[in-house]
Structure formats: C-alpha cells, structure tokens
Amino acid sequence: MKTSIRSVIYIVSVVFFISQSVSGQMQILGKVADNVGKPLPFANILVLSVKDSSFVKGDVAKEDGSFTIQNIKEGAYFCEVSMLGFSKKNTHSFQLIPQSSTMDLGVIALSENMELNTVEVVAKKPLFEQKIDRLVINVESSITSAGSTALDVLERSPGVMVNRQDNTISLSGKSGVVVMINGKLNYMSSDAAVQMLSGMSAGSIEKIELLSTPPSNLDAEGNAGYINILLKKNQNEGFSGSYALTAGYGRGAVGNSSFNLNYRHKKITVYGSYDYVHLGQEQTSRTYRRIVLGNNLLETETSALRHPSDNNHNVRIGLDYQLDTKTTVSFAVSAFSKKYAMNNTLNESTLSRNNVVDTLIRLKINEVNLWKHVGASLGVQRTLRENEVLSFGVDYLHYDNDQPVNYNNTWFDGKNNLLFNQTVRSTKITPINFGIVKMDYSRDFGKKGKLEMGVKAVMSQFKNNVGVETLMFNAWKADPDFTAKYSLKESIGAAYTSYEMKWGPKTTVKGGLRFEYTQSNLGSEEVPNIVDRKYGRLFPSLFLTHDYNKNKTLSFSYSRRITRPTFKDLAPFTFFIDPNTFLSGNAALQPALSDNLKADYRFKSTLFSLQYSYTSSPIAGFQARIKPGSNKLYYVAENQKNLQTYSLTIGQPYSPVKWWTTYTNLAGVFSVVNAYNNGYLVTVKFPNVTLYNVQTFSLTKKVTLEVSGYYNSGGLWGISKMKAFGELNVGLQKKMGKNGGKLSLGYDNIFNSSIYRINLNLPEQQQYFETRLQFTQPKFKVAWSQNFGNQKMKAAAKRAEAEEKARVE
Numbered sequence: 001m002k003t004s005i006r007s008v009i010y011i012v013s014v015v016f017f018i019s020q021s022v023s024g025q026m027q028i029l030g031k032v033a034d035n036v037g038k039p040l041p042f043a044n045i046l047v048l049s050v051k052d053s054s055f056v057k058g059d060v061a062k063e064d065g066s067f068t069i070q071n072i073k074e075g076a077y078f079c080e081v082s083m084l085g086f087s088k089k090n091t092h093s094f095q096l097i098p099q100s101s102t103m104d105l106g107v108i109a110l111s112e113n114m115e116l117n118t119v120e121v122v123a124k125k126p127l128f129e130q131k132i133d134r135l136v137i138n139v140e141s142s143i144t145s146a147g148s149t150a151l152d153v154l155e156r157s158p159g160v161m162v163n164r165q166d167n168t169i170s171l172s173g174k175s176g177v178v179v180m181i182n183g184k185l186n187y188m189s190s191d192a193a194v195q196m197l198s199g200m201s202a203g204s205i206e207k208i209e210l211l212s213t214p215p216s217n218l219d220a221e222g223n224a225g226y227i228n229i230l231l232k233k234n235q236n237e238g239f240s241g242s243y244a245l246t247a248g249y250g251r252g253a254v255g256n257s258s259f260n261l262n263y264r265h266k267k268i269t270v271y272g273s274y275d276y277v278h279l280g281q282e283q284t285s286r287t288y289r290r291i292v293l294g295n296n297l298l299e300t301e302t303s304a305l306r307h308p309s310d311n312n313h314n315v316r317i318g319l320d321y322q323l324d325t326k327t328t329v330s331f332a333v334s335a336f337s338k339k340y341a342m343n344n345t346l347n348e349s350t351l352s353r354n355n356v357v358d359t360l361i362r363l364k365i366n367e368v369n370l371w372k373h374v375g376a377s378l379g380v381q382r383t384l385r386e387n388e389v390l391s392f393g394v395d396y397l398h399y400d401n402d403q404p405v406n407y408n409n410t411w412f413d414g415k416n417n418l419l420f421n422q423t424v425r426s427t428k429i430t431p432i433n434f435g436i437v438k439m440d441y442s443r444d445f446g447k448k449g450k451l452e453m454g455v456k457a458v459m460s461q462f463k464n465n466v467g468v469e470t471l472m473f474n475a476w477k478a479d480p481d482f483t484a485k486y487s488l489k490e491s492i493g494a495a496y497t498s499y500e501m502k503w504g505p506k507t508t509v510k511g512g513l514r515f516e517y518t519q520s521n522l523g524s525e526e527v528p529n530i531v532d533r534k535y536g537r538l539f540p541s542l543f544l545t546h547d548y549n550k551n552k553t554l555s556f557s558y559s560r561r562i563t564r565p566t567f568k569d570l571a572p573f574t575f576f577i578d579p580n581t582f583l584s585g586n587a588a589l590q591p592a593l594s595d596n597l598k599a600d601y602r603f604k605s606t607l608f609s610l611q612y613s614y615t616s617s618p619i620a621g622f623q624a625r626i627k628p629g630s631n632k633l634y635y636v637a638e639n640q641k642n643l644q645t646y647s648l649t650i651g652q653p654y655s656p657v658k659w660w661t662t663y664t665n666l667a668g669v670f671s672v673v674n675a676y677n678n679g680y681l682v683t684v685k686f687p688n689v690t691l692y693n694v695q696t697f698s699l700t701k702k703v704t705l706e707v708s709g710y711y712n713s714g715g716l717w718g719i720s721k722m723k724a725f726g727e728l729n730v731g732l733q734k735k736m737g738k739n740g741g742k743l744s745l746g747y748d749n750i751f752n753s754s755i756y757r758i759n760l761n762l763p764e765q766q767q768y769f770e771t772r773l774q775f776t777q778p779k780f781k782v783a784w785s786q787n788f789g790n791q792k793m794k795a796a797a798k799r800a801e802a803e804e805k806a807r808v809e
Contacts (some may be wrong), residue, residue, distance in 0.1 A: 026096050027070040027446070029386050030105035032061045032081055036266055037325035039065030040110060043083040050076040050093045066386050068446040072096055079105065086110040104386070107325060135159070135651065137208040140232075143696075143706035143731035146744040147246030147256065147783035149277055150200040150208075150229060155754075156710055156727065158665035158692040159210065159649065160227075162194070163717065163756070168621055169194065169227065170715075172212055172647050172669065174613055175620075176223035176563035176592065181334075182231055184377065185219060187397060187434045187460065190566065190621075195371050197229075199312025199338045201275040203244035203258035203785065206232045212611065213541070213557040213598050216496045216512025217440065217452055220539040223561045223594040223615055231273065231316070232260050239263050240789035242740070250748075250779025252281035252307065262789075267322040272315075279310035284774045287581070289633060291626055292766035298631045302349040302578055306342055313337045326383040333376045340369040349578050351631070359419075360412040363578055367405045374398050387444035397434040403427075409579065423471040426482070426576070428464070432567070435459045449501030452512075455494065462488040462567040468576070486571045488522045488531075498541070507546045514539040516562070522570055522587065530587045531570060537562060537593070553602040561596060565589035565619055569637035581633045590639050592618045609649040618643040618673070620718030624760060624769045625678065640675035640718065659698040666691055675719050680764055682719050689713040702735040720760040720769070727754045740787035749778045 032043040043061040047069055048054065056077065061067045079091040089110055094103050129136040137157055139145050145153050154169065155162040161170045168190045169177040179186060179193045186193065212225040232242070241261040248254040256277040263270045283306040290299050318332035347363040375397040382390050409422040440454035468482035498512030515538050522531035539562070545555040571585040594615035601608045617639040625634045649667040656662070669688040674681065694708040709728035714721060731746040756773040 026072045026074070026098070026101045027068055028072060028077075028079065028096075028103045028105065029068055030066070030079070030091075031107050031325075031386060032065045032067070032083070033107050033109055033325060034086070035109055035111055037107070037109075038267070038322060039063075039325075040083050040086070041065060043067075043081060043086075043110070045069065046080040046082075047072065047077050048080055050078055062387075062444070064383060064389065066383075066444075068387060068444070070446050074098060079108075081108050081110065083110055086112055134212075135210045137210070139202055139205040139207055142202075142694075142708075143704060143733045143744055144694075144708045144729040144746055144748070145202045146244070146731065146733070146742075146785070147248060147254075147746060147781040148202045148748070149198055149256070149279075150202060150205060151194060151197040152748075153202050153205070153208065154197065154227065156692070156708065156729070157208065157210065158651065158710075159667055159690065161690075161712065161715060171210060171224040171227070172611060172645070172649070172667070174224035174594070174615070174643075174645055175618070176561070176594075178219070178222035178226050180226055180228040183228060184395070185221075185436075186375075187436070187458065188399065192371065192399060192401070192432075195338055195340075196336060196373070198279070199275075199277045199310070199336065200229075200314055201244070201246075201256040201258040201277055203246070203256065203783075204231050204260065204273050204275050204314070206230045213543075213559045213596055215510070215543070215559075216498045216514040216539065216541045217454060219456075219458075219492075219494065220514055220516055220537070220560070220562050221564065223563045223592060223596075223613070223618070225561075238265065238790040240787070242785065242787045244783060244785035246781055246783040248746075248779045248781030250281055251777040252279075254279055254281060254779060254781065269320040270318070272317040275312070275314035277310075277312040277314075279312075280308065281775075281777045281779065282307055284772075286772040288770040289624070289626075290768040291631065293629070293631060297354050299352040299355075300349065300580060300631065300633075301352075302347060302581065304345065304347045306345050308340055308342045310338070310340045312339075328381045330379045330381075331377070333374070335374045336372070338369075338371040340367075342367045347578060349580070351580070357414040359414065360416060361579060362410045362412075364408040365405060368403065370400075370402045372400045372402075387446070389442050391440045393436070393438050395434070395436040397436075399430075399432040401428070401430040401432075403429075424468065425471075425476070426466070426468045428466045430462065430464045430567075432463075433461045447502060449499055451497075451499050453495075453497040455496075456492075457494075458492045460488075460490045462486075462490075464488075464567065464571050482576070484524050484526065486522065486524045486530075488520065488567045488570065490518065490520045492519075493517045503544075506548070507544070510543040512541040514541070518564065518591075520564075522567075535591075551604050553600075555600045557596075557598045557600075559596050561594045563592040563594075563619055565591065565637065569619065569621065577635075580631055582635065584634045584636045586636045586638060588639075589619060589637060590617050592616065592639070594618075606650070606652040609647075609651075611645070611647045611649075613643075613645045615643040615645075617641070620675070623718045624720070626767060628678075638675070638718070640673055641681070642674050644672045646670045661696045662694065664691075664693045669715070671716050673716060673719060677719065677762060678765055680762075682762070684716060684719045684721070686714075686716050686721060688715045704733050706731045706733070717758055720758050723757040723759070725753060725755055725757070727751075737786075740785070742783075742785045744781075744783040744785075746781045746783065747778070748781065749776060752778050 028047060032040040034040060041061055041063045045067050046058045047056040049056055057069055057072060059067045059069045074096055076093055076095050078093045082088045087110060089108060091105055091108060096103060135158060139153055151162060154160050159172050168175055171177050207230045209228040214226050243259045246256050258275045260273045286303045288301045314336040316334040320330045322328050343366050345365045347365060349361040350357060351359040377395040379393040384390055405426045407424040409424065411419040413419055436458050438454060438456040442452045444450045464486040466484060468479045469476040470479060494514060494516045496512060496514040498510060500510035503509045517536040520531060520533045521529065523529050539560045541559040543557045545553065547553050569585060569589055570587055576582045592615055594613055597612045599610045619637055620640055621637045622635045623638045625636055627634060647667060647669040651665045653663045667690045672685050674683050690712045692710040697705040699705055707730050711726040712724060714723045728750045729748045731744055733742055733744045735742055754776050758771040760769040
C-alpha cells in the first residue's frame with residue numbers, strides 16, 4: 001500500500017516538475033470578460049502590429065475566457081478583441097522584448113452591444129453526433145423518444161443492451177456500465193440505476209453520451225464505460241421554462257409529464273425540474289427447466305401474468321452563483337420516489353416427474369417495491385491564475401429500498417386435488433448512504449500541454465434487513481434460513497494525474513494514471529467479517545489522436561477498468577420467487593478487472609471503431625444454479641474465469657436530399673467466455689450483430705416523420721444465450737405556435753418484437769434452462785411540449801451555454 005502511494009506521489013511530482021520546467025517563449029496572456037466580470041468563452045483575439053495594424057497572430061478564448069498566444073517575435077503590438085453581441089475593443093499598445101518574455105494583459109472587459117442583444121438559435125442538432133471519443137444522442141431531436149423514459153431511450157441506442165430481468169446495462173457487448181447524471185456519478189447499484197432510469201421522463205433529457213474508454217479523472221469503476229445523461233438546463237436570460245405531457249396505452253396505461261424552470265440574471269442562475277412517470281403495461285414471464293436427478297427426469301414450468309402499477313416522481317433544484325471573476329459556487333439537491341406495486345398477481349408452477357404431472361402450485365402475490373432517494377451536492381471552482389483552475393466538491397447521497405411481499409400459495413397434486421394452503425410474507429429493507437469528497441486541479445500550459453491531477457474519497461454504508469415468515473396456527477413464524485440483517489461498509493480513496501500534449505502539429509497524446517485503494521467489510525449480526533478486503537490497484541490510460549486533415553482522424557486508446565461486486569450481489573441472503581426458485585447473494589464474489597484497447601478512424605462524418613477487451617473474473621448476474629441433490633433453482637451472481645470481446649462498429653449519418661436524413665449504426669461483437677458451472681469448465685463463443693437505423697423526413701416546414709428501429713441478433717448473459725429481438729417505432733410531429741409548441745403522435749414496438757428469450761443447455765450436467773420475458777407491449781402515445789417565458793437567447797446566455805459544454809472529457 002505505502003509503495004503504491006509513493007509511486008503515485010512520485011509520478012504526480014515528476015509530471016508537474018516537467019511541465020513547470022519547460023522553457024518559456026515570448027507570449028501574450030489575458031482573459032476576456034463582460035462588464036460584470038463574467039468570462040466570455042470563444043471570444044476572438046487578434047494580435048496587430050502598432051506600426052501598420054497588420055495582422056500578426058490570432059486565438060480564441062477558452063471556456064473560462066482565458067487565452068495564451070505564443071511564439072510572438074520582438075516588437076510593438078496591440079490586441080483587438082471581439083465577440084458576437086459585444087462592442088469590439090482594442091487594448092493599449094505594448095512592447096515585447098526578450099528580457100520580459102510574457103505580456104499579461106489582465107482582464108479585458110467588453111461592453112454588450114445593445115444593437116445586437118438577441119440571438120435566435122434555429123439550427124436543429126442531429127439526432128446522433130459520432131465523435132472520436134463518444135457517441136452523443138440528442139434526445140431533444142428524437143420524435144419517437146417523445147413520451148418515453150430514459151431507459152426506453154437507452155434501450156434503443158446503438159451499442160446499448162438493457163437487461164430488465166437482472167437490471168443491468170451493457171455497452172458494446174460488455175457489462176459493468178456506470179451511469180452519470182450531468183457528469184456526476186450516482187453510485188447506485190445497477191439494479192437501482194435501472195429502476196431510476198425507468199422512472200425518468202425523456203422530456204427532461206437534453207442528450208445522452210456513451211463513453212467506452214473514460215479518462216483517468218473519472219472513477220475506474222465500470223468495465224464497459226460510462227453513460228452520461230445530461231438534463232435540460234435552459235440558458236435564456238430572465239425567466240423561462242418548458243413542459244411536456246404524454247398519455248399512451250398498450251395493454252395498460254402509460255403517461256408522463258416533465259416541467260423545467262430556469263431563472264438567469266447576471267451572476268445568478270436558479271433552475272429546477274419535476275418529472276412524473278406512470279407505467280402500467282402488462283408484463284409476462286415463463287421459465288422452464290429440465291434436470292436429471294437420480295433416475296428421474298424433473299421438469300418445472302412457471303408462468304406469470306403481471307399488471308403492475310409503477311409510479312415515479314423526480315425532483316431537482318440547483319443554484320449557480322458567481323462570487324467574483326474567479327470563483328463560482330454551485331449547489332444542487334435531488335430526490336426521487338419509485339413505487340412499483342402488484343396486487344393479486346397469479347403465478348402458476350407445474351412440476352413433472354418422468355413426463356407425468358406431479359404437483360401444481362398457484363401463487364397469488366401482492367408486492368410493493370419502493371425506492372426513495374435524496375441527495376445534495378456543493379461545488380466551488382476557483383481560477384488561481386491564468387489557465388490554472390482548482391475545484392472542490394462534496395456530495396451526499398441517500399437511497400432507501402423497502403420491498404414487502406405477501407404470498408398465498410395453494411398446492412395441488414397431479415390430478416388437481418387440493419393438498420394444502422400456505423401463507424408467507426417476506427421483507428427487505430435496505431438503506432444506503434454515500435459521502436463523496438473530491439478536489440481537482442488543472443493547468444493549461446498552452447502548446448506545452450495541459451496537466452490535470454486530483455484526489456477523491458468515497459465512503460458508503462449499506463444495510464440489508466431481510467426476512468421470511470410463514471403463518472402457522474394464526475401466528476407468524478420466522479424462517480431462520482431466509483432471515484438475517486447484513487451490513488456493508490466500503491471506502492475508496494483515489495488519486496490521479498494526467499498530462500496532455502502536442503506531439504507534432506497534428507498529433508495529440510494524453511497519458512494518465514489513477515490509483516484506487518478499497519476497503520470492504522460485510523457482516524451480519526450473527527457472523528461478522530463475512531467479507532473483509534483491502535486492496536489497491538493502479539489504472540493507467542493512454543490516448544493518441546492524429547488529425548490527417550479536416551476529413552480524416554485516427555485515434556488509439558487504452559484503459560484499465562474495474563467492476564466491484566455490488567452489495568446486492570455480495571450479501572448472502574436468500575429471497576424466494578416461488579417455493580423452488582430463489583435469488584441469492586454470493587459473498588465469495590471478487591472484483592473484475594479489464595484491459596481495453598480501442599482504435600477509431602473518422603472519415604468525414606463516418607466513424608469506424610475497433611475494440612478489444614480482456615476481463616478477468618467478470619461478474620455475471622442471475623446465473624442459474626441447481627442445488628445438488630434437489631430440484632431447487634438458485635439465481636446468483638458469479639465470477640466467471642475470463643471474458644474476451646472483439647467488436648467492430650460503423651456509424652454513418654447520411655442525407656440523400658435536403659428533406660431526408662438517416663443515421664445507421666452497425667456493430668459486430670464476438671464474445672468468448674470461460675466459466676465454471678458446478679465444477680465444470682464451460683467455454684461459450686457467441687457472435688452478435690446489432691443494427692440501428694433512424695429515418696427522418698421533413699414532410700413540410702412544420703411536420704416531420706421519424707421511423708426508427710433496431711435489431712439485435714442475440715448475445716451472452718453469463719454463459720446463457722439470448723435470442724434475437726428488436727423494435728420498430730414511428731413518430732409524427734408538428735410544430736405549433738411561436739414558443740416551440742410540438743404535438744407528437746407515436747407508435748412504439750409496432751411488431752411486438754421486444755421479447756427476451758434466454759436458454760442455457762448443459763448436456764454434460766443433464767440440465768436445460770429456458771426463460772421468456774416481456775416487459776413492454778406495443779403502445780400508442782400522444783405527446784405535447786411547450787416552451788414559455790423568455791425564449792430569446794441573449795448573447796450573455798449564449799456564452800453561458802458554451803460554459804455548460806465544459807463537461808467530462
């Protein structure tokens with residue numbers, strides 16, 4: 001541990017010393033701001049000769065308004081500074097001499113040009129922006145996304161596969177995806193994150209970014225990468241906002257609403273939003289298993305028809321305040337509530353022995369699954385000097401899960417004669433708390449490079465109180481095999497550094513190193529220290545980009561990532577689905593480590609991406625295991641031996657004519673997994689092809705038709721195989737009024753083809769498993785969205801919008 005920390009400190013010190021020791025050249029520094037001291041990003045700076053006002057050199061201000069113009073010869077100069085919406089300004093003249101190699105012009109204040117005080121933004125963003133390091137999905141530009149949830153949008157996104165059974169998300173064939181909201185990690189387990197996204201209205205989302213190789217300033221968690229969801233935040237001056245309403249039906253009612261409010265004036269910005277989502281579509285499931293036990297062939301088939309009521313509320317409120325020209329403070333709070341309820345759901349289970357029905361079990365289930373969350377964050381950013389920024393942040397997150405279930409079980413013999421009745425109830429109460437503290441430092445040395453470093457600490461505490469009771473002689477009796485109280489405490493300390501520099505006029509190199517030290521302790525009231533681990537890991541990353549010209553770019557990247565087992569997967573509790581089918585934890589789970597290589601080639605607007613990943617001890621959830629000597633099935637998370645994935649992705653936007661645009665994403669993934677199953681080493685090789693396409697037709701100036709769909713040839717779920725599935729959606733939208741009113745009609749999942757079918761065949765063990773799950777139905781929806789308040793973006797607001805783009809890089 002001490003050696004690893006010394007290594008990190010040494011690397012950070014060396015990088016910083018090298019960056020400081022590079023020899024200086026004659027340069028001009030400064031910062032552009034408005035009259036109240038607010039930075040003006042992307043302002044134009046021209047260096048002109050005093051002698052004849054001839055042009056010498058130019059630059060564009062960065063996001064914080066600063067600029068550095070290097071390699072200026074000895075002489076007398078002045079600078080002309082300009083910005084759209086502001087009056088042009090010339091600085092005083094100055095002399096550059098070798099004895100004083102740097103001229104600092106300080107803050108150059110521009111006055112707003114009242115003759116050009118508004119900017120009307122009419123350009124529409126493309127639905128997909130294929131960038132060299134990420135795929136950006138502009139949700140606002142999608143007609144078929146109107147009235148959908150965030151999880152629906154992800155499910156239809158290129159390269160993303162959502163598994164709603166075990167609540168996981170995979171990217172480019174790899175599991176272990178981390179979800180961020182506005183560039184901030186939510187630290188939720190995958191099942192909680194999926195629950196949250198299923199209750200978030202797409203009407204509150206501006207865009208979604210898919211990052212497969214994150215840099216070292218982000219946590220090393222997540223073998224598959226990051227999904228960053230950016231919520232709407234209006235940049236208009238004064239008071240403004242928007243709302244969206246949706247109603248739909250498809251074997252159950254669906255609907256959602258979203259409201260966004262913003263107030264911006266000079267140094268202060270206040271924003272807030274509220275979402276409500278109702279999901280009530282019918283859900284079906286069927287599981288079948290066949291095993292040989294002794295001389296008997298045992299078959300079990302269970303089917304369920306659910307009519308859930310799923311109600312979700314999301315709230316967020318934030319404040320940004322500029323204390324002075326160098327310091328900005330931000331504060332935000334968020335909360336959500338998700339209540340999933342099912343009443344009198346009927347599950348039917350048939351048990352057969354040697355092809356003869358032996359037992360019938362009918363279960364009437366009443367279930368409530370309630371998730372609650374509240375969180376708060378405070379951030380301070382300070383510009384220490386030109387091109388040098390220090391930021392500090394504190395976050396607190398609290399989640400709570402309460403899941404009571406009542407079962408009324410009726411047992412029959414093979415001839416449908418009543419055997420007995422059984423009443424069972426189960427409880428699961430899980431409070432989860434996170435505390436996060438971080439500090440980041442960056443310094444831009446201009447052409448010499450850019451240095452970033454930081455430290456972070458994450459403290460978390462989980463508790464899980466689970467129990468099962470059976471009603472016997474009018475009294476509840478606890479089952480000790482299924483009842484326990486567990487607690488997990490985990491802390492992660494991290495330090496990172498990275499340096500980016502130009503390697504020639506067209507090549508950029510960025511190298512980073514992150515160190516994370518983890519302490520985890522899991523125990524129960526009866527058995528302490530079930531898991532007690534302390535380990536440190538180094539996570540290097542390297543990025544190289546070469547721009548041949550404006551049409552051709554080649555880049556390479558490498559990163560090492562980790563996926564730690566979640567509390568839900570670790571806690572050794574048992575939670576039953578029916579009398580012979582259980583969910584269980586696995587205290588023996590180990591972290592999974594992956595090494596990821598990626599090469600991207602961009603030709604004009606087409607991107608070719610080639611990836612390879614090797615993961616040791618990958619964690620696969622919801623794996624079917626038969627308890628030896630019985631017909632009891634346990635679904636558990638397990639470490640596989642290793643997993644290799646090869647993928648090739650091609651993304652291309654195309655516009656045959658002015659009124660018709662299309663985007664196509666084609667991906668091929670080949671996976672090879674080695675895993676142990678009941679003592680047997682199983683190797684599974686599986687190819688997968690996904691095709692995503694969206695067609696947009698501008699029928700008139702105000703009417704647009706969108707047809708989108710995806711096809712997935714199937715993939716791996718641990719060592720199980722998932723069969724092909726897909727979806728076709730159509731939407732029609734008409735713009736109405738002057739304030740951005742839009743009426744949308746949509747029909748989702750037209751061919752009812754979004755069905756998960758999974759099977760696992762183990763002939764050596766004489767076992768076969770089959771699952772069919774349907775969580776969504778074809779549905780018709782009507783959506784209306786409207787802006788209100790000030791919709792004319794002032795130049796100052798336009799600048800603020802540029803500041804918001806300084807997100808995760």
